[in-house]
Amino acid sequence: MPDDCLFCKIVAGEIPSTPVLDRENVYAFRDVAPAAPVHVLVVPKRHIGDVRDLQAADGDVLIEMFQAANEIAASEGIAETGYRVIFNVGRDAGQTVFHLHMHLVGGKPLGGVGPG
Numbered sequence: 001m002p003d004d005c006l007f008c009k010i011v012a013g014e015i016p017s018t019p020v021l022d023r024e025n026v027y028a029f030r031d032v033a034p035a036a037p038v039h040v041l042v043v044p045k046r047h048i049g050d051v052r053d054l055q056a057a058d059g060d061v062l063i064e065m066f067q068a069a070n071e072i073a074a075s076e077g078i079a080e081t082g083y084r085v086i087f088n089v090g091r092d093a094g095q096t097v098f099h100l101h102m103h104l105v106g107g108k109p110l111g112g113v114g115p116g
Ligand code: AMP
Pocket: 006, 015, 017, 030, 031, 032, 033, 034, 041, 087, 088, 094, 095, 096, 097, 098
């Protein structure tokens, strides 16, 4: 893991976060600047840079991330009303943290494509 990776430090408990779900390979916590009533970040515990770095061997952890999203949507009460999952990739998407993360956003109508 890079020494300066914010989400590695959050996974390690070196930087505080508000946990939502903690599994063997996946951790989920509340976004510090929520874009909607529900805004949770789902990350692999193992450092993966971003979508561009994904390998076939990462398939299992990706499935775990989506399973986590399904669980969180249910526990947050938005599984039926709907939500958005977003992976920002690179500059034009506004990516700021280079540790793979899924935004799970919902709890209000989100309009067109975008984080809401
Ligand atoms: P992205 O723009 O896709 O790279 O998303 C990074 C997200 O991390 C943003 O939505 C930030 O609000 C969020 N974020 C940054 N620092 C923290 C932190 N310490 N705890 C929780 N979320 C954070």
